[in-house]
Amino acid sequence: MGESLKCSLCGADATVHLTQIVNNKIHKVDLCESCAQKKGVTNADGFSLADLLSKGNFHAAAEDPGLKCPDCGFTVADFRRTGRLGCPTCYTTFRKLLLPALEDMHPGLSHCGKIPERSLTSTEIRQQIESLRQSLAAAVESEAYEDAAEIRDQIRQLESESLASVAP
Numbered sequence: 001m002g003e004s005l006k007c008s009l010c011g012a013d014a015t016v017h018l019t020q021i022v023n024n025k026i027h028k029v030d031l032c033e034s035c036a037q038k039k040g041v042t043n044a045d046g047f048s049l050a051d052l053l054s055k056g057n058f059h060a061a062a063e064d065p066g067l068k069c070p071d072c073g074f075t076v077a078d079f080r081r082t083g084r085l086g087c088p089t090c091y092t093t094f095r096k097l098l099l100p101a102l103e104d105m106h107p108g109l110s111h112c113g114k115i116p117e118r119s120l121t122s123t124e125i126r127q128q129i130e131s132l133r134q135s136l137a138a139a140v141e142s143e144a145y146e147d148a149a150e151i152r153d154q155i156r157q158l159e160s161e162s163l164a165s166v167a168p
Helices: 033-038 049-053 057-063 076-082 088-093 095-105 122-141 145-166
Strands: 016-022 023-030
Touching: 016 088, 023 033, 122 145
Parallel strands: none
Antiparallel strands: 016 023
């Protein structure tokens, strides 16, 4: 038989196992009987899996349970119960509570998304082409020729768009 799982909070042998899927990512929490009771897992009304998944927020919530959003009146208890916030100001108000949760959920605390093609400047297009050229060289070196062909086509498309946007 395999090795027993340890409690995510205290390290004792876990007997309660919770799983939640958020945005196609699986989050698991293993608890011993004592921690499960302390955190209200056995009480469906007071239980929030979001609270357990953000391990760092236990201390922040305990430090200032009276914290309240000045705009919508949302409290720490509301966040713990629902796992959601009430308004945009809540993100600032509950920042200390949210940062550990965000760090546990994904790498980095700032969003680095894609730029819509129609808003790319010529400098951004050149940077994108240079990045693709580096990817192309790596693909050729690793003999991933199908990937290299796709990257080559992307470079050609960006170069033609760049020329078209400059032409009078």
